[in-house]
Amino acid sequence: MRVRSRLPFALLPGLPGCTGRQSVLDTAGTDAHTLLTMFWVMLAGLVVIWVAVNGMMLVFRHLSPRRHDEALARKMIVGGGIMLPTVVISALLAWGLSVMPDQRAPGDGLRVEVIGEQWWWRVHYWPEGAEAPVVSANEGRLPGGLRTEFDLHSDKVIHSFWVPALGGKMDMFPGRRTMMSLHPDEAGVFRGQCAEFCGASHALMAFETVTMPPEDFAAWLEHEAGPAVPPEGEVAERGAVVFAEQGCGACHAVRGTAAQGQVGPDLTHVGSRHSLGAGILEPTVENFAAWIDHTGDLKPEVEMPAYDDLPGDDLTALATFLMGLK
Amino acid sequence: MSDRKEEFRTGVGSLMKITLAPWIWAFHFVICYGATAVWCARLTEGGDTDTLQIALIAVTVVALACIAACGIVGKRVWTRGGFGEDGEIPGIDDEESRTRFLGHATVLLSIVSAIGVVFVILPVLMIGTCR
Numbered sequence: 244m245r246v247r248s249r250l251p252f253a254l255l256p257g258l259p260g261c262t263g264r265q266s267v268l269d270t271a272g273t274d275a276h277t278l279l280t281m282f283w284v285m286l287a288g289l290v291v292i293w294v295a296v297n298g299m300m301l302v303f304r305h306l307s308p309r310r311h312d313e314a315l316a317r318k319m320i321v322g323g324g325i326m327l328p329t330v331v332i333s334a335l336l337a338w339g340l341s342v343m344p345d346q347r348a349p350g351d352g353l354r355v356e357v358i359g360e361q362w363w364w365r366v367h368y369w370p371e372g373a374e375a376p377v378v379s380a381n382e383g384r385l386p387g388g389l390r391t392e393f394d395l396h397s398d399k400v401i402h403s404f405w406v407p408a409l410g411g412k413m414d415m416f417p418g419r420r421t422m423m424s425l426h427p428d429e430a431g432v433f434r435g436q437c438a439e440f441c442g443a444s445h446a447l448m449a450f451e452t453v454t455m456p457p458e459d460f461a462a463w464l465e466h467e468a469g470p471a472v473p474p475e476g477e478v479a480e481r482g483a484v485v486f487a488e489q490g491c492g493a494c495h496a497v498r499g500t501a502a503q504g505q506v507g508p509d510l511t512h513v514g515s516r517h518s519l520g521a522g523i524l525e526p527t528v529e530n531f532a533a534w535i536d537h538t539g540d541l542k543p544e545v546e547m548p549a550y551d552d553l554p555g556d557d558l559t560a561l562a563t564f565l566m567g568l569k
Numbered sequence: 570m571s572d573r574k575e576e577f578r579t580g581v582g583s584l585m586k587i588t589l590a591p592w593i594w595a596f597h598f599v600i601c602y603g604a605t606a607v608w609c610a611r612l613t614e615g616g617d618t619d620t621l622q623i624a625l626i627a628v629t630v631v632a633l634a635c636i637a638a639c640g641i642v643g644k645r646v647w648t649r650g651g652f653g654e655d656g657e658i659p660g661i662d663d664e665e666s667r668t669r670f671l672g673h674a675t676v677l678l679s680i681v682s683a684i685g686v687v688f689v690i691l692p693v694l695m696i697g698t699c700r
Contacts, residue, residue: 349700
């Protein structure tokens with residue numbers, strides 16, 4: 244009795260998983276709506292079949308356990324065991340296939356190239372007619388009400404690009420390009436996650452996806468394409484010096500400065516992103532400092548070394564500088 | 570009696586016959602996937618699939634006709650000599666029943682193969698693009 248009374252409480256922690264910004268049940272895009280409809284239809288069908296099968300078992304085994312007519316039994320086996328599954332699976336297959344082209348429909352102009360790295364994302368925006376991309380990282384921004392194409396590939400291992408609230412997932416392969424498109428219809432911030440095991444920090448390979456009105460997106464993209472803003476204030480200026488002295492620019496690019504490294508994420512506007520370390524930390528000065536101080540503790544086997552020998556003041560200055568890169 | 574034995578002879582030939590329909594399914598599968606891959610990678614611009622669809626529908630019609638033929642032959646072997654009064658197949662554990670069993674298996678495998686062939690062609694018909 245005690246166990247039974249506690250059961251609902253034991254299930255409670257699972258409930259928040261049904262909503263929120265990384266849920267297939269809380270959708271904000273056309274493709275996700277379609278997938279959710281399919282899920283509910285299939286779940287309903289599953290419940291009907293489950294009840295029917297178990298109901299028959301109950302009737303024939305317990306309520307009416309006599310010898311039944313063999314012709315009827317054969318009809319039930321052929322009808323329920325062969326015909327019904329064939330028809331149901333065929334219908335689901337046809338429906339699923341009819342939806343698939345929509346999930347890869349051509350975009351309305353913007354193409355976003357995403358390259359999976361261990362364990363972060365290179366994000367290149369190619370507006371219609373662009374000859375060079377707007378380079379960013381670890382965050383996706385999309386204009387709402389428009390379909391955006393995603394051109395996906397990977398550096399070393401297979402990853403999978405997935406923003407559950409906006410649509411289905413698509414694998415990213417080294418040496419091969421895959422394509423999908425998303426059509427968000429609601430402004431918001433949604434969490435994306437790598438959905439294919441890709442090494443020690445696979446679970447920590449996430450990103451925020453920001454959907455915004457098209458005119459806001461255009462303004463944002465124009466700003467994102469520009470060089471970094473100069474550091475403001477003494478501490479941030481000191482941070483820029485530390486950034487240069489420590490050789491951060493060998494791996495990271497900050498456009499408009501001498502830092503042009505291509506190994507790690509582009510940091511030109513890192514302070515304006517919604518997360519730090521590819522979706523694992525809130526972007527605050529403290530978290531920037533914590534990240535630089537012990538990268539490997541926060542993201543196992545990450546390639547960026549921990550700068551744990553930096554004096555506290557320098558670390559704070561560096562974090563302030565990065566946080567200021569809006 | 571010896572004629573009757575000959576008529577219901579089992580052997581490698583009959584065993585091979587029951588695999589014919591699945592073989593057609595397999596060939597149809599390879600043709601559809603291979604042709605689609607080559608078409609989309611080399612022969613078309615912009616993902617148009619009209620010609621491919623028509624060609625593969627033709628292949629599918631031929632495959633289904635062959636599978637139907639297998640099924641009809643299997644049905645004849647299965648029902649040769651008629652059923653008993655209650656619809657049951659007479660004989661058990663003898664040459665005749667073994668032959669009938671092979672015919673029965675041929676019919677069932679033909680049905681499965683036909684469903685398989687339809688499932689293979691469905692993506693070609695429903696998706697209609699190389700994208």
